[in-house]
Amino acid sequence: MATIEAIGLSKRYGARNALEELTFTADAGEVIGLLGPNGAGKTTTIRMLTTILEPTGGTFSVAGVPGDQPHRIRQRIGVLPENAGYPPRQTGGEYLRYAARLFGHGRQAARDVSDRLLNDVGLGGRAGERISTYSRGMKQRLGIARALVNDPVVVFLDEPTLGLDPAGQREILATIGEIRRDATVLLSTHTLTEVEQVCSTVLILDHGTLRAAGPIHEVVAGAHSLSDAFFRLTEEDRHD
Numbered sequence: 001m002a003t004i005e006a007i008g009l010s011k012r013y014g015a016r017n018a019l020e021e022l023t024f025t026a027d028a029g030e031v032i033g034l035l036g037p038n039g040a041g042k043t044t045t046i047r048m049l050t051t052i053l054e055p056t057g058g059t060f061s062v063a064g065v066p067g068d069q070p071h072r073i074r075q076r077i078g079v080l081p082e083n084a085g086y087p088p089r090q091t092g093g094e095y096l097r098y099a100a101r102l103f104g105h106g107r108q109a110a111r112d113v114s115d116r117l118l119n120d121v122g123l124g125g126r127a128g129e130r131i132s133t134y135s136r137g138m139k140q141r142l143g144i145a146r147a148l149v150n151d152p153v154v155v156f157l158d159e160p161t162l163g164l165d166p167a168g169q170r171e172i173l174a175t176i177g178e179i180r181r182d183a184t185v186l187l188s189t190h191t192l193t194e195v196e197q198v199c200s201t202v203l204i205l206d207h208g209t210l211r212a213a214g215p216i217h218e219v220v221a222g223a224h225s226l227s228d229a230f231f232r233l234t235e236e237d238r239h240d
């Protein structure tokens with residue numbers, strides 16, 4: 001069974017089509033790279049699939065739950081939003097335990113899941129320190145741990161490596177490699193090299209329209225590289 005299914009998913013803001021008739025499916029164990037220039041519709045897609053934004057057309061299901069049951073979808077997904085904010089005075093451990101309690105874990109279970117996830121993302125040694133002392137990369141890793149607290153079927157990561165140095169990027173990519181064992185990952189990014197490293201499939205959007213979809217080698221076929229294919233698919237109407 002598909003873990004994400006979008007059929008003709010569309011979003012219109014007034015006269016502007018932010019997303020037009022997006023159709024795709026994803027399965028467990030897949031890491032899907034959602035690519036496209038600024039304004040292509042990536043965040044809009046993620047916001048609809050995570051039930052933050054209502055589509056103006058089309059249907060979707062996530063984790064086997066139809067889009068008209070947002071509460072049930074939210075129980076089964078994890079999300080690292082674009083520009084995630086964190087309470088600076090809380091420690092990483094407090095933040096994560098609180099998130100685990102929100103998903104119904106008892107006190108001890110929340111502590112256990114929080115400890116395990118902080119270790120998994122390499123923050124075990126800093127769990128007792130305030131988030132205000134964390135670097136950007138550490139905050140991103142905390143956000144990923146937060147996204148995993150409910151053992152999600154699908155994880156949405158909106159530009160998780162934005163602003164990170166190469167070591168920070170590598171750590172996040174390694175974490176994504178771990179997540180894929182249990183879940184589907186939808187990853188929005190501008191960094192094509194990281195897509196080549198971690199994604200099985202890509203979706204390339206431009207001006208709200210899907211320009212290519214499929215395994216990387218199929219999308220690259222006929223071009224020199226993913227970056228070459230990306231520019232061929234997206235730059236023709238760049239000067240508007």
Ligand SMILES: Nc1ncnc2c1ncn2[C@@H]1O[C@H](COP(=O)(O)OP(=O)(O)OP(=O)(O)O)[C@@H](O)[C@H]1O
Nearest residue numbers: 013016017018036037038039040041042043044045
């Ligand atoms: N609240 C809104 N009201 C009106 N237009 C919006 C709104 N949010 C997004 N848009 C428009 O929808 C289109 C898609 O935006 P979106 O944020 O999904 O793109 P993106 O691919 O995530 O871009 P970026 O890479 O810059 O984050 C853009 O033209 C944008 O201006």
